[in-house]
Amino acid sequence: MRFLPTALVLSCLAAAAGLPAEVSAQSSRPAVSSIADAYGEAARRLIDAALADSAAYKRLTQLTDRFGHRFSGSDNLERALDWILAEMESDGLENVRGEPVLVPHWVRGSESLELISPRRQALPMLGLGGSVGTSPEGVRAELLVVRSFDELEARSHEAKGKIVLLNAPFVSYGETVTYRVQGAIAAARAGAVASLIRSVTPFSLRTPHTGQMLYDPWAPQIPHAAIAVEDAEMLQRMQERGERIEVLLKMDAQTLPDVWSRNVVGEIVGWQHPEQVVVTGGHIDSWDLGTGAMDDGGGSVAAWEAVRLMRDLGLRPRRTVRVVLWTNEENGLRGALAYRDAHLDELDDHILAIESDAGVFKPRGFGFTGSAAAYEIVREIGTLLEAIGADDVRRGGGGADIGPIMRKGVPGMGLRVDGDKYFWYHHTEADTIDKLDPREMAECVAAMAVMAYVVADLPERLPR
């Protein structure tokens, strides 16, 4: 990492010259002494424009109403991408294109879980992404409930031939999601014929949550599904009372051959350093239920709208600002990997990548991963967002889609929001537009716009 003292960067700002007519905000000012001074007016214009209406919310509403979910491999997704490409063109973005990505094509099919003993009852469930299916007659077996991987290991002699339910209470997403991702591996190693997890959520209205899971090449592939918190706890109690529990799991899930999808890209080309790029985006794919309004239609549209606002306001920065709507984040990350590979030669000129994938709730600032010198700069840019309370730029942050290019050295940044209820809706049927607020979403647009624009326009490139 190279370090560049903040003072040096700031002195460079004072030397800024040759601003194009479009960037009138700064050019009419005297020699500037800080980023806040230099970009105060541009920031105000972007914020005012973002908050002037509910354009972003309306666009997201249209996207979600019109196409429904946008799951990798679905027609929904590709038709949504066609629409976005056309809209970006009509917005006047430049170099609008779909960059091809080969994505997995997992299909859920019909699925069900029935409690057979001690009494019969249908249990709401969702197969987990990538799971194999069952035979048409299903897997009928006794159930073993465990609270943790440790307990599964301790009771592995009881697991053979059974269906294992991993009933791990929600601690944090990062911790508890391990049961979703790794649960089938652990259960298969213990000899289970299928595995269930308690949905990864702190709140439930009998709501199953789907999500991606993995197999281990050295363990059998067994069907893996999520049930509601309520039922996981009920089954736990039944086991604790010594009742014999039997369930019947049916899943038609299968993985079809990969299909082509696209990362959607649109730009405002930099007037001075067109080859230098600030990337801002979210992932445009969703799970196959709900409409992916929060995860991550909102982040995608916020990033897109941020760039559209620059265009509408005539704010063309020194460097290129590129909105990227990655495909297939949810069950493959193939869009992120394809972007990295397609732009491998350009990554040294990727100045910053900003992702929004935590829901477009009330924004609080950003999390930044990069050098200390760069952090000082982006933190100062953050002060331009005080008016909307989004000025808290912290160390550490990024996003799944920018992860692959961050690992190649590109500084990364994630939009930070009030996420209290994010995991109530995450990967469920309830991820719909009504969970978001037009004003909060507009503030996210403002935050993304100001950060992306200023970093792209700084006289000196953000140090690595």
Add this chain to the structure above:
Amino acid sequence: MRFLPTALVLSCLAAAAGLPAEVSAQSSRPAVSSIADAYGEAARRLIDAALADSAAYKRLTQLTDRFGHRFSGSDNLERALDWILAEMESDGLENVRGEPVLVPHWVRGSESLELISPRRQALPMLGLGGSVGTSPEGVRAELLVVRSFDELEARSHEAKGKIVLLNAPFVSYGETVTYRVQGAIAAARAGAVASLIRSVTPFSLRTPHTGQMLYDPWAPQIPHAAIAVEDAEMLQRMQERGERIEVLLKMDAQTLPDVWSRNVVGEIVGWQHPEQVVVTGGHIDSWDLGTGAMDDGGGSVAAWEAVRLMRDLGLRPRRTVRVVLWTNEENGLRGALAYRDAHLDELDDHILAIESDAGVFKPRGFGFTGSAAAYEIVREIGTLLEAIGADDVRRGGGGADIGPIMRKGVPGMGLRVDGDKYFWYHHTEADTIDKLDPREMAECVAAMAVMAYVVADLPERLPR
């Protein structure tokens, strides 16, 4: 109504004599000056016993885990009643019995709603109780969305041959439920072929809510179902954008011949006035989804446990305390009507009826319907519940199951609780034990026990 001044009642208390050995709490005191003095120790004993453990919550857990929902006409319900009768016997309650009630037998069958145009998508739904079904191929028709009965009337010329969606936002349950109950009548009168409502709830995770509905003998019977708030709003937006909306509704619902169920009754017979009765209870039936833990397994078990505690503590009151678990509140109120009819000759000696059907959340007090003189007395009894914050006894209140006997002159009372989230779970799959708290439920037991015991034991009967 006869009015009896509080002072007179209190003077009667001082004259209380001949207390049986079981009621040692009061008998060891000097001449009493108030209800609070006379019953302070008994109240403390009941409260302490209720809060000593999670017995009520455990009993409710067992009920709900073991039998699932308890819908009228189901085997589940009758097996649950058998179990309760046996448990009440082993608790030592007296005159334990099931009083026969003929109940409706509506069966949901399989059901689905699919959006066909402008795009295809399955929409979560629940048929409403009592609705007719569709033909096997379903009803496929254009959709008309309205916000209110007024709008339906104004646009009735557009409704003919269509499916009408009544998308009325939640104002209060009492107000908004009209659309569920009367929606099919209004839609049929306008010529609609089926009707849908937005579920009656202030919060949704794409959660449909069922409930009872009515037909008008002078209007055609059309299928009537509830959809999630999220989808109702989406369909509203589609209509506002001028899109043609078409849906396919399939419902196998049918009403089978009435079947026998039971009101479950158990007592502690009064030592002085066995013919005078204080009734306390809830309804033991539920809808056919979830496990009816909140509505109203909780109220039923709380009332039952209140009486069991009196029995366990040897607190036999002057009058009979009778727990009644009414059947078929949800879709017929037949249990309440049958109770009234079976006990018509005894209603003059029904001193008070106390119902818990608002969820056994944190109790705050009671709502009382009766004379001013009686109100003064029950309000004073309420002060005995200060320790658990359930001392706020207000005017007005009762319950659906005690409604028929209240209309015959029996003073009525409903347990008041913190009900913020009641309608999040109401009539959904999410009405499960985990929504309740053991401590709060124990406090409900305490409140019911103290109120029922003291009213049953007062030297003078509660004035009408």
